[in-house]
Amino acid sequence: MTYWQDIWDRWQFLWDDRGDGVTYWQWMFSAWGYTVSVAAVSLVIALAIGCLVGTLRTVSQHRVVSSLATGWVELFRNIPVLVQLFLWFFVISEIVPGMRGVPSFVLACCALGFFTSARIAEQVRAGILALPRGQRQAALAMGFTQFQAYRYVILPQTFRIIIPPLTSEAMNIVKNSSVAFAVSIPELISFAMQTQEETSRGIEVYLAATILYVITALAISWFMSILEKRARVPGLSSQGQGAH
Amino acid sequence: MRKVLIAATIAFAAMGAAAQADGTLDKIKSSGIITQGVRESSGLAYTLGNGVYTGYHYDVCQNIIADIKKKLGVEKLDIRYQPVTSQNRVPLVQNGTVDLECGSTTNNKARGRDVDFATTVYIEEIKIAVKANSNIGKLEDLNGKTIATTTGTTSVQTLRKNKRGKDLKFNEVFGKDHADSFLLLQSGRADAFVMDASILAANIARAQNPKEYKILPEVLAVEPIAIMIRKNDPEFKKAVDESIAAQIKAGTIAKLYDKWFMQPIPPNNVTLNMPASDATKEAWANPNDKPTEDYKQPGE
Numbered sequence: 001m002t003y004w005q006d007i008w009d010r011w012q013f014l015w016d017d018r019g020d021g022v023t024y025w026q027w028m029f030s031a032w033g034y035t036v037s038v039a040a041v042s043l044v045i046a047l048a049i050g051c052l053v054g055t056l057r058t059v060s061q062h063r064v065v066s067s068l069a070t071g072w073v074e075l076f077r078n079i080p081v082l083v084q085l086f087l088w089f090f091v092i093s094e095i096v097p098g099m100r101g102v103p104s105f106v107l108a109c110c111a112l113g114f115f116t117s118a119r120i121a122e123q124v125r126a127g128i129l130a131l132p133r134g135q136r137q138a139a140l141a142m143g144f145t146q147f148q149a150y151r152y153v154i155l156p157q158t159f160r161i162i163i164p165p166l167t168s169e170a171m172n173i174v175k176n177s178s179v180a181f182a183v184s185i186p187e188l189i190s191f192a193m194q195t196q197e198e199t200s201r202g203i204e205v206y207l208a209a210t211i212l213y214v215i216t217a218l219a220i221s222w223f224m225s226i227l228e229k230r231a232r233v234p235g236l237s238s239q240g241q242g243a244h
Numbered sequence: 245m246r247k248v249l250i251a252a253t254i255a256f257a258a259m260g261a262a263a264q265a266d267g268t269l270d271k272i273k274s275s276g277i278i279t280q281g282v283r284e285s286s287g288l289a290y291t292l293g294n295g296v297y298t299g300y301h302y303d304v305c306q307n308i309i310a311d312i313k314k315k316l317g318v319e320k321l322d323i324r325y326q327p328v329t330s331q332n333r334v335p336l337v338q339n340g341t342v343d344l345e346c347g348s349t350t351n352n353k354a355r356g357r358d359v360d361f362a363t364t365v366y367i368e369e370i371k372i373a374v375k376a377n378s379n380i381g382k383l384e385d386l387n388g389k390t391i392a393t394t395t396g397t398t399s400v401q402t403l404r405k406n407k408r409g410k411d412l413k414f415n416e417v418f419g420k421d422h423a424d425s426f427l428l429l430q431s432g433r434a435d436a437f438v439m440d441a442s443i444l445a446a447n448i449a450r451a452q453n454p455k456e457y458k459i460l461p462e463v464l465a466v467e468p469i470a471i472m473i474r475k476n477d478p479e480f481k482k483a484v485d486e487s488i489a490a491q492i493k494a495g496t497i498a499k500l501y502d503k504w505f506m507q508p509i510p511p512n513n514v515t516l517n518m519p520a521s522d523a524t525k526e527a528w529a530n531p532n533d534k535p536t537e538d539y540k541q542p543g544e
Binding site for chain 2: 018019020021090094104181182184186190193194196197198199200201202203206
């Protein structure tokens, strides 16, 4: 048997039936689907809450609002994501009435989304603080309300600045979604752990999972770089600063 | 962490290609060292912390090593302990890092392509644990219920086959480890926990109130658990098998079984209270190294 024949044979398990009519490669792609879905839903939650909380942290007139936002960030940033996931799954869903029947997919997305929202909030805040103070003052002097100043002057620039760190966050959320296997979501890591046990093809299985993670992360990176180019405003000085 | 594991596994596999083809016995004799693969936490081998390992298979291996030392006629034989996981145990045996893997590895044909197995001294039975006050008495009663099992175990496969074969409909939830799966049963998120009987017994014994749980008598599958050695090393396999045969004959195996499954065991002195199954007794009566596929499964 040649070397390449041997390697080819070691991958044959992908076409095997796992025992209920589903082959391993079908299972792998369904698992990849779960990984992408968990990451995507979590990212939507994280972006929505992160932008809101990050913005509120910079509202200096309302101390209560900004300290609540700060509390949110510190709470979700300082607890490991796996612990948060278990808190949602075993504690919150036990003590909050009506939470019992919530699917683990939703709980995992909440846990991962809230965890990442704290990180995104920090980036949004940093982006806002990176803008010259004169921007806000000028907007207010022009007669904009506080809300309008954020909506039309500050946030459009902030989001352009923070695209590079947001790219990292989006890639992180894909990788962090691997903790979802702990609450019984059939994503890539749970596929890998189970399949390597059933087929004894650990190296191939983890290699395949690694490749799928890399593909997903690269796709995000590619998408975000296009977004960054599209969103660029020529001559806007803060663009250069943001890339640092 | 998982990424590191993968990298390590790949690296070990690459080293495997360079491993020397000399017999394990020669290597042990010339180096004066034998490496025993141990597990951090598994039914048949586990750690007590501080690099101290113990368990049923651990003890069997200690006896094997003593016999090998006698056979080789060496004065001094150092035993090195290499912790292994279910992910890296096969590559570590293949590349010669581990000479004798004494954990809880199922002997099956897929693994048989990469490694050899010693004579079986323990047959695991896959069983169902439920709350003692539930009215579940057999697998069929679980129709429409939720069943917990642990990711990365053969029980997942067993359930899958039963689901298809008996046309049952049940939800599956997967704990990331056995403690997690047991928590699913304990918290009521699952109605049953399907797993190796020894693991069920251990988890119940360590529960706050062991009387709240029971293990159903129905056996879903049987699996020979065996000590793993490098493939195509007949001399070493012979030495290991001879030692096991002698241990069975002398009654040592039965005594060790009693010590680990019927008496209080460390670290918290609980008793598993799990008499040797007929399948295990049969394995002692007719020593063999057959893989799972050669066993008659219940319901077949």
